[in-house]
Amino acid sequence: MKDQHSDNDPNWKRDFPIEKTKATHVSRREFAKFLGLLSGALAISNGGIVIKSLLFPKEGLKGEHFVCNVSDVAVGEMFQFEIEGTKVVPYILIRLEEDRWRAFEQKCTHLACAVRYRADLNQIECPCHQGFFDAESGRVIAGPPPRPLPQLAVIIREDKVYVTGKEEQEQENIS
Known part of the structure; x- marks a missing residue:
């Protein structure tokens, strides 16, 4: 050629x-x-x-961690916080009533968007894809999230709010 x-x-x-x-x-x-x-x-x-x-399963939260004073969160409001000493995971603390508190991871279980508490609906909303969670238990009410929000146990002592791992709190209640 x-x-x-x-x-x-x-x-x-x-x-x-x-x-x-x-x-x-x-x-x-x-x-x-x-x-x-x-x-x-x-x-x-x-x-x-x-x-x-x-x-290498994900380890739960160990010990009690101070979040805020009781007076820092009004009834029906949400308080955002992170726990020092752990990998950075955002959490929300919700004051449902005078003596009813809930704490959850702030990452939606669908695509990790930040969730927020909606007092008008008494639900936690993921605004990215219209996912809704029950503010009492964190279970999925509507939308694409596949699992409930991971929840922390809330402890009130001397007008201070503390959180601990849910499993750890349940084990203490059993013994």
């Missing part, structure tokens, strides 16, 4: 004598091989996530 390039062409054209139309063509076999490799990589990475969650 005779070289199609002339002596006036730049060196790179003589070094790489591939026509542009041939360079952009991808065969079905190459495309299928690419998809197979990509699918395999995704399957392996998902398997790694599952193995990590089974071998």
